[in-house]
Amino acid sequence: MPLSHAFVTAPSSTPDRWFVFLHGILGSGANWRTFAKQIVGARPSWGVVLVDLRLHGESQTGFSPPHTVAATANDVAELVASIGHRGPVRAVLGHSFGGKVAIEYARGHGASLDHLYVIDSTPSARPDYRGSSGTMHIVDLLRNLPEEFGDRNAFTTWMEERGVARPIAMWLAMNVRPVPNTTRFEFRIDVPGIRAMLEDYFIRDSWDVLENPPGLMRTHLIVGGASDIVDQSDIAHAARCPRTTIDVLPNVGHWVHAEAPDALRDLVLGYLDG
Structure with a gap:
């Protein structure tokens, strides 16, 4: 595709x-x-x-x-x-x-x-994630996201409460989209797939x-x-x-x-x- x-x-x-x-x-x-x-x-x-x-x-x-x-x-x-x-x-x-x-x-x-x-x-190769540990920390946080949010602001707040700087949280919120036929929102990225891409990048x-x-x-x-x-x-x-x-x-x-x-x-x- x-x-x-x-x-x-x-x-x-x-x-x-x-x-x-x-x-x-x-x-x-x-x-x-x-x-x-x-x-x-x-x-x-x-x-x-x-x-x-x-x-x-x-x-x-x-x-x-x-x-x-x-x-x-x-x-x-x-x-x-x-x-x-x-x-x-x-x-x-x-x-x-x-x-x-x-x-x-x-x-x-x-x-x-x-x-x-x-x-x-x-x-x-950077198998120890040197220089990119912050990125890996964010990806690990995303693996524990709630399935849905009331709106994008709720996602941003969730990330900020876990130590992510507001500009980064707001940038990530661009990936939060409405769930069809509902009033809820979800983070639509395949986080395990992203993690696999990063792991390969580092090795x-x-x-x-x-x-x-x-x-x-x-x-x-x-x-x-x-x-x-x-x-x-x-x-x-x-x-x-x-x-x-x-x-x-x-x-x-x-x-x-x-x-x-x-x-x-x-x-x-x-x-x-x-």
Whole structure:
């Protein structure tokens, strides 16, 4: 089943190449819509495809286990094939979990890419969840959710009472939807499936793709300097990889596109032109 997706183009433009955006865990393609509009507005010859990865956003059904990084990358490959009549996909950007999915997509399809952008995501294995323990804590909380809530505010309150910061709780509440034919609401994400995706993310080492990049693909690792996701050993490793650039944005956390959209935009556009 094709992943749910949306096309973003500049007004009155007909792009001749496409840029696929992959979100992080518990997110959706819509998280990147504002940023995508900035990219296509500056470069109308490019269009952006905002993807809802399996078990996220509107891509909730029709995806069989195992729920892994490789399976998710294969979903993306099937989507790219289905939209090929619009023009070639020449760049892929992935944030966090989506960053490793982007790398795995490049493993099989990088020869057709000019650019691979990995945004605050490590190609390393992290079996101890180092740098992401907070995410795992939230996923574990979600496994104990009540089946239904009176409204989205009740969900937000439930999360806050268990130590989740209000902005994160409100962001998660975007996944709370009405139960058909009732006045109740439910969190519609397959939490065990999400947990399986994260577990695979943490045990997977994807450095070989950057060490031996396919075709002429260039990789751009962009790091939040105040984030714990990418450490100094990752940066040193990336520096040894051919056709790989490294940019660290000081005082920027994990949500790079929200905290430093202008700096990220300038980096993405600069490499896109180069």
